[in-house]
Amino acid sequence: MALNFDLTDEQQMLRKMVRNFAEKEIAPIAQELDDKEEFSYTLTKRMGDLGLFGPFVSEEYGGSNVGYISYIIATEEIARIDGSQAATLAAGNSLGISPIYYYGNEEQKRRWLPDLCAGKALSSFGLTEPNAGSDAGASKTAATLEREEWVINGSKIFITNSTADISRVCVVQAVTGKSEDGKNEISCILVPNGTPGFEAKAMHGKMVWRASNTGELYFKDCRVPKENLLGRRGDGFHQMLATLDGGRLSIGAMGLGGAQGAFELALKYSKEREQFSRPIGSFQVNAFKLADMATEIELARLLLYKACWLCENHRPFSKEAAMAKMFCSEMYHRVANQAVQLHGGYGLMKEYPVERHYRNQKLLDIGEGTSEVQRIVIARHIGVPGRAM
Numbered sequence: 001m002a003l004n005f006d007l008t009d010e011q012q013m014l015r016k017m018v019r020n021f022a023e024k025e026i027a028p029i030a031q032e033l034d035d036k037e038e039f040s041y042t043l044t045k046r047m048g049d050l051g052l053f054g055p056f057v058s059e060e061y062g063g064s065n066v067g068y069i070s071y072i073i074a075t076e077e078i079a080r081i082d083g084s085q086a087a088t089l090a091a092g093n094s095l096g097i098s099p100i101y102y103y104g105n106e107e108q109k110r111r112w113l114p115d116l117c118a119g120k121a122l123s124s125f126g127l128t129e130p131n132a133g134s135d136a137g138a139s140k141t142a143a144t145l146e147r148e149e150w151v152i153n154g155s156k157i158f159i160t161n162s163t164a165d166i167s168r169v170c171v172v173q174a175v176t177g178k179s180e181d182g183k184n185e186i187s188c189i190l191v192p193n194g195t196p197g198f199e200a201k202a203m204h205g206k207m208v209w210r211a212s213n214t215g216e217l218y219f220k221d222c223r224v225p226k227e228n229l230l231g232r233r234g235d236g237f238h239q240m241l242a243t244l245d246g247g248r249l250s251i252g253a254m255g256l257g258g259a260q261g262a263f264e265l266a267l268k269y270s271k272e273r274e275q276f277s278r279p280i281g282s283f284q285v286n287a288f289k290l291a292d293m294a295t296e297i298e299l300a301r302l303l304l305y306k307a308c309w310l311c312e313n314h315r316p317f318s319k320e321a322a323m324a325k326m327f328c329s330e331m332y333h334r335v336a337n338q339a340v341q342l343h344g345g346y347g348l349m350k351e352y353p354v355e356r357h358y359r360n361q362k363l364l365d366i367g368e369g370t371s372e373v374q375r376i377v378i379a380r381h382i383g384v385p386g387r388a389m
């Protein structure tokens with residue numbers, strides 16, 4: 001059979017298990033954590049106990065090796081309930097664990113991965129800088145090799161999972177010299193939290209993902225051994241692009257799962273809430289809204305799962321990952337908006353979880369490449385002339 005839309009028994013069991021965990025353990029405390037802007041060590045460890053960190057990592061390094069589609073299903077189920085916990089998981093896996101697993105040497109993998117996969121520690125991916133966001137190649141953070149050590153100077157901003165007590169290491173993208181054509185040579189270097197000269201400051205006041213950890217990082221003559229280089233010197237830009245391809249699948253999963261959650265809340269509410277002596281869902285205009293939401297979610301799922309299938313089968317998937325990330329994020333935007341609309345005034349109150357969906361959605365249009373950047377990536381892949389910039 002050339003086309004098969006069935007999930008395996010293991011994938012269905014995983015969905016059920018993660019759904020159960022999210023409903024029983026995340027849902028009751030998600031709003032309180034959001035109100036207090038509190039990162040949850042307990043939930044992070046629980047996600048580790050359930051094997052949700054390191055789903056693409058082989059068992060010898062502590063991973064569960066269940067594959068990309070399973071990872072995406074798990075992320076979707078957590079995002080259905082809460083964007084913050086999904087962010088901790090998605091960034092922990094796609095941005096934290098993945099570069100170490102795919103580009104680290106044996107010693108680096110053995111040193112870092114077991115605790116990261118157990119949810120006992122977190123690693124972060126330091127790419128964005130105050131003046132280098134979408135234009136990630138314009139990084140100013142520099143690392144110079146002095147005898148046996150990299151000396152790092154610069155700063156990073158908006159780095160997920162970088163300043164919690166269990167944040168253990170950051171993969172820092174730095175300029176390590178000039179290549180022959182005069183362009184910046186970019187490399188990735190592992191910088192353990194707590195290294196002298198590395199200051200990690202928590203950022204507060206986010207509208208989105210309030211219970212996820214975000215930090216600003218400062219490097220001042222920060223020295224790490226030259227062995228902390230990840231992969232080969234000068235490969236950092238390629239490593240970053242490949243890491244973001246995988247990350248886009250997980251952001252897509254957050255959009256899909258979040259939209260599913262918002263839709264279910266809206267469907268339930270539209271059956272319960274009566275106006276003019278009728279459930280509001282029975283007005284055709286509202287029934288059509290729900291029908292459109294369900295259709296968009298189905299479309300997004302097909303697009304995202306196809307991109308994951310390509311990834312899992314080691315085929316090129318950059319274009320599909322960009323399409324899935326962009327579509328799932330923008331679809332979540334539309335669905336969350338209509339879900340709040342169906343809740344009327346109550347949808348604007350924090351005691352209704354649809355309010356959190358409405359806020360959390362916005363990050364997905366911006367993080368790991370804005371929607372505009374995804375369109376640039378797609379335009380290049382489909383052969384649009386020029387640089388599309």
Ligand SMILES: Cc1cc2nc3c(=O)[nH]c(=O)nc-3n(C[C@H](O)[C@H](O)[C@H](O)COP(=O)(O)OP(=O)(O)OC[C@H]3O[C@@H](n4cnc5c(N)ncnc54)[C@H](O)[C@@H]3O)c2cc1C
Nearest residue numbers: 125126127128133134158159160366367368369370372389
């Ligand atoms: C909560 C949170 C968590 C994050 N986690 C991480 C993390 O873990 N690691 C990390 O490295 N980064 C992280 N980021 C940073 C995120 O990836 C960046 O915010 C994002 O890439 C956009 O960069 P910018 O904010 O500098 O916006 P800018 O690049 O300044 O963009 C501003 C606007 O200009 C548009 N624009 C820019 N260039 C073009 C162009 N060529 N054509 C058309 N439009 C353009 C953008 O689309 C956007 O609308 C996080 C951000 C947030 C808010």
